[in-house]
Amino acid sequence: MWRQCPTTTISIGDTTSSRDGPSSCGGIFEGANLQSQLSEIEAASAAPDFWSRQAEAQKVMQRRRRVEGDLALLQSLRSRADDLAVLFEWAAAGEDVAADIRRGLDELETEMEGAETRKMLGGQYDRSNAIVTIRPGAGGTESQDWAEMLLKMYLKWAERRGFGREVLEYEPGEEAGIKRATLLLTGEYAFGLMSAEAGVHRLVRISPYDQAARRHTSFASVFVWPELPEDVDVDIDEKDLRIDTYRSSGAGGQHVNVTDSAVRITHIPTNIVVSCQNERSQHKNKASAMKVLRARLYDLKMKEQQSKLDQIGGEKRDIAFGSQIRNYVLQPYQMVKDLRTRMEVGDPSRVLGGDLDGFIKTYLMQKAAGTLGTPAPDDED
Secondary structure, X not given: OOOOOOEEEEEEOOEEEEEEOOOXXXXXXXXXXXXXXXXXXXXXXXXXXXHHOHHHHHHHHHHHHHHHHHHHHHHHHHHHHHHHHHHHHHHHOOOOOHHHHHHHHHHHHHHHHHHHHHHHOXXXXXXXXXXXEEEEOOOOHHHHHHHHHHHHHHHHHHHHHOXXXXXXXXXXXXXOOEEEEEEEEEOOOHHHHHHHHOEEEEEEEEOOOOOOOOEEEEEEEEEEEEOOOOOOOOOOOHHHEEEEEEOOOOOOHHXXXXXXXXXXXXXXXXXXXXXXXXXXXXXXXXXXHHHHHHHHHHHHHHHHHHHHHHHHXXXXXXXXXXXXXXXXXXXXXXXXXXXXXXXXXXXXXXXXXXXXXXXXXXXXXXXXXXXXXXXXXXXXX
């Protein structure tokens, strides 16, 4: 449970600074409750028949890792708060520790912001790895180039976050860009964070492919699914699958083109098609493609269940497929604007360089607070 830390006012050099003080920031979570939860989990896992039910045991162990992570975070916050309390005492006694206080407050603020984000990501699979597919919209080379720009943006963002990055599928465009790409981002909360990016992204710029230098609008869609744990039941009948092999192409493909190592799997009942070509081994590519297929079939199942609930409740929703969630305007002015949160950034190059945390955090905060808007047509070209 979050608690407001008291404010401490100190003098640093010639200025007076008033910031959240550290005296009770250690109470940001209910530590006793977390310790009690951990004790219960340890007692349950010590039972002789604990592993006789594998699926339930795995869920308990996942919960244990979450609780242990929260306890470690609490310990770190308390340690930082204690260190700051000492520095505040030294400052009050006239010691020159202004730089240490500033650095300590900044580090504490950064860690608390990270903790806040973690608390907003409480969904069942928010901690999972993320499977991300990018597809260009109509528009040929323009949209395909835009899709590749998004691919590079997400790879740079994932690198900044310290996530593992693996390109499972890469289908190059005929002239430039990509027709389709699928990534696997590995790391804690990869899916929870990337879920904020799912939707249609719109680019406005002077086309580098138009000799008349006219302004063009391009669209690309981003799809995000969690990489499911093995214990999640997704019923896939082998008879419903058509498996094709082919030679890899695109980035890195020159190393694996000598054999038909790439795999394309079609789930016939739903017509869902997935493929993987990044490995030299056909067996490994098939296993990766099956992971993507499981995630997509599970997502389809969840959406069908939600649709039934909406029908029962009489809820009417506007199906806004194709309406963008974010605009990236490069000409005639420069602006990136999220149409759900209304957040704006005036430096598109920074955003396209992977600086997405501000957009993602704002989205998650508004979603958690119930104030998130729905994508709406923007009034700017």
